[in-house]
Amino acid sequence: MSTTTRRGLVLAVAGVALAATACGTTHDNAPGASSGAGPAAQACKGPGGKFTIGMSQANLAEPYRVRMDDDIRTAAASIPQFTVNFADAAQDNAKQVEQVSTFLTQKIDLLIISPNEATPLTGVVKKAYDQGIPVLVLDRKVDGDAYTSFIGADNVDIGRQAGQYFKEHLLPQGGKIVELKGLAGSTPAKERADGFAAGIAGSGITIVGTADADWLRDKGQQQADAxxxxxxxxxxxxxxxxxxxxGARLAAQNAGKAALPIVGIDGLPVPEGGIKAVEAGRLSATFIYPTGGAEAVAAAKKLLIDCGQVAKAQTLPTRQITKDNATQVYAELNQGS
Known part of the structure; x- marks a missing residue:
């Protein structure tokens, strides 16, 4: 992909995200919203092409991330032009940077990445984008806008909905709660906390203690115990x-507080996921947080095969899960599986 063939094309549509443009246009200037969608156009080879996609996963210790990889694998299996290579960073920023750099050396056609933390991964994501490789960022963001498209749910809104559930249903008269946060440098941890604080504002609910548990069950139990x-x-x-x-449920049981209300986020429609935990009464509620895996593969097809456009941001829907709808939603999400 010669740099001499690159030409910039700026698309600005009333604040809506930039999209990938038709084949034959690429970018030379600063990446992101001001640079157009050159990487996608340059990478597109049409239906007759063969494409290697690199999927850089933050870790596989979380069931959510295992499901994300599975969703990508399942969706890509229906597209014969795609080969997807997966890498697990095991919550190690340096390892993830190295793995993405290896993908670039291997001349991948498109990068999908769910960053462990935002700032440490920003540079290598920008490097891929500047090399003309379309980049789809899933779930967790990077700094700046040097990527083709971000695909994920609105974490601030999900946190706000969780706060409103506490305010309206669990503690309508106010009260004291503790909060378990995710990995400190990951964008969902901050956004969910910010949204939750907004959701309980003016309710008389006080957060008396918080702890980072890095999204992990065992650490959640340890931190909840403390x-x-x-x-x-x-x-x-x-x-x-x-x-x-x-993990917090186990800590509550050990503390003699087996009935303590606990609310989570993810709502995976699998036997060990949050929907079943709500159905069984271990959690009072959860909120569905789509993995974006299928949507990422659809975006890759549009960019690489269809020579089409994708939005700079694709916001995925959420849904509140309580005892009242857990069984129904679980069945709906597993139809045909």
């Missing part, structure tokens, strides 16, 4: 994902 010992008067727990919430 929080409940430090704040024995806590009346509920908000966990930024379901595995930490399940």
């Amino acid at each position: 929080l409940l010992k430090a704040h024995p008067d806590a009346q509920a727990i908000f966990s930024e994902n379901d595995p930490m919430a399940e």
Whole structure:
């Protein structure tokens, strides 16, 4: 892909994300919203092409991320032009940077990445984008806008909905709660916390203690145990994902608080996921957080095979899951599977 063939094309549509343009146009200037969609246009070879996609996963210790990879694998299996190579960074920023760099050396046609943390991965994502490789960022963001498209749910809104659930259903008279947060440098951790704070604003609910549990069940149990010992008067727990919430349930049981209300986020429609945890009564509620795997493969097809356009941001829908709808939603999401 010679740099001499690159030409810039700026598309600005009332604040809507930039899209990939038709074949034959590429970019030379600053990446992101001001640079157009050159990488996608340059990479497109049409239906007769063969494409290698690199999928850089933050870790596979979280069930959510295993499901994300599975969703990508399943969707890509129906597109014979695609070969997807997967890498697991195991929550190691340096390892993820190295793995993406290896993908670039291998001359991949498109990069899908769910960054472990935003800032440490920004540089290598920009490097891929500047080399003319379309980049789809899933779930967790990077700094700046040097990527083709971000695909994920609105974490601020999900956090706000969780806060409103506490305010309207769990503690309508106010009360004290503790909060388990995800990996500190990942964008969903901050956004969910910000949204939750907005959701409980003016409610009389006080967050008396917080702890980072890195999205992991075991660490969620350890941190919840410490929080409940430090704040024995806590009346509920908000966990930024379901595995930490399940760990918190074990801590609550060990503390003699088996009925303590606990709310999580993810809502995976699998036997060990959050929807079943709500159905079984281990969690009071959860919120569906789509993996974006199928949507990423669809975007890759549009960019590489159809020579089409994708939005700079694709916001995926969420849904509140409680005991009232858990069984129904689980069945709906598993139809045909």
